[in-house]
Amino acid sequence: MGKIAEIEGIIFKIKRFSVHDGPGIRTSVFLKGCPLNCIWCHSPEGISSDIVIWHDQSLCIACGECVNACPEKALELANEPQPHVRINRKSCIRNGDCVKICPTGALQFAGSKTSVTDVVDEIIKDILYYETSGGGVTLTGGEPLNQPYFSKEILKECKKRNIHTAIESCLFTEKETILAIMDFVDLFIVDIKIFDGQQHIRYTGKSNRIIKDNLQFLAETGKSLIVRVPVIPGITDTVENKNDCEKFVHNLNKHIPIEYLNYNPLTENNYKRLDIPFLIN
Numbered sequence: 113m114g115k116i117a118e119i120e121g122i123i124f125k126i127k128r129f130s131v132h133d134g135p136g137i138r139t140s141v142f143l144k145g146c147p148l149n150c151i152w153c154h155s156p157e158g159i160s161s162d163i164v165i166w167h168d169q170s171l172c173i174a175c176g177e178c179v180n181a182c183p184e185k186a187l188e189l190a191n192e193p194q195p196h197v198r199i200n201r202k203s204c205i206r207n208g209d210c211v212k213i214c215p216t217g218a219l220q221f222a223g224s225k226t227s228v229t230d231v232v233d234e235i236i237k238d239i240l241y242y243e244t245s246g247g248g249v250t251l252t253g254g255e256p257l258n259q260p261y262f263s264k265e266i267l268k269e270c271k272k273r274n275i276h277t278a279i280e281s282c283l284f285t286e287k288e289t290i291l292a293i294m295d296f297v298d299l300f301i302v303d304i305k306i307f308d309g310q311q312h313i314r315y316t317g318k319s320n321r322i323i324k325d326n327l328q329f330l331a332e333t334g335k336s337l338i339v340r341v342p343v344i345p346g347i348t349d350t351v352e353n354k355n356d357c358e359k360f361v362h363n364l365n366k367h368i369p370i371e372y373l374n375y376n377p378l379t380e381n382n383y384k385r386l387d388i389p390f391l392i393n
């Protein structure tokens with residue numbers, strides 16, 4: 113595919129036959145890196161821009177192969193509460209020797225470097241399904257606008273092939289970034305999470321001022337929009353938050369649909385696999 117083959121980004125998943133990320137049957141591409149740090153994030157492996165090691169204890173048979181293979185002595189076997197591998201992430205140089213040798217797939221990389229060409233080749237496998245179902249491709253994450261150039265090139269290639277494009281974003285980005293990609297996006301799916309500014313900082317680490325401004329900007333352009341609010345018990349599911357979010361969105365344009373996304377109680381396991389504390393009780 114010539115020059116675009118040189119453009120690379122980091123993704124952590126490609127999900128084919130997705131039916132929850134926009135209309136019809138879609139391929140969802142999950143890009144790494146997010147400027148927010150929501151304490152309930154369903155995909156904590158997507159928050160860091162770096163490729164990291166993912167350890168699934170339920171698959172580990174405590175054979176010790178990885179411990180012996182690691183040149184940095186970053187791994188050790190521990191016995192409590194059951195035999196498992198402990199990772200010293202500061203010592204890990206991510207060379208992947210442990211991933212290669214693990215016989216059960218308990219050790220994996222969360223994330224891989226890939227090219228626009230490789231992503232587009234995967235997307236076009238299902239082009240017939242998109243055509244018959246009204247589907248397409250959705251860039252999600254993480255935050256796709258965290259890798260704006262990579263995202264833009266994927267979207268551009270999809271539009272060349274007449275594939276419907278959606279981007280799922282928190283909109284915590286510069287307006288210039290949105291302007292640079294918007295011609296290649298058919299549908300923006302935007303999370304607004306928490307309306308109150310202080311509460312937003314408390315639970316996501318960042319102000320929502322820029323998000324509200326960008327959402328207003330997008331609504332004024334007339335682009336197709338869906339707003340999503342995650343339903344997190346005790347945090348975003350209050351009547352006040354829902355009312356404030358709905359009022360804000362409907363004041364922008366009463367035709368913008370609002371969807372509520374249910375909290376996934378299995379999320380905690382993903383935090384364990386990355387040794388990240390899970391702060392929701």
Ligand code: SF4
Binds near residue numbers: 210
């Ligand atoms: S990726 Fe390499 S350095 Fe890191 S734990 Fe595995 S073998 Fe050790």
Ligand code: SF4
Binds near residue numbers: 177
């Ligand atoms: S190689 Fe895999 S299965 Fe064996 S101890 Fe390491 S993580 Fe567990």
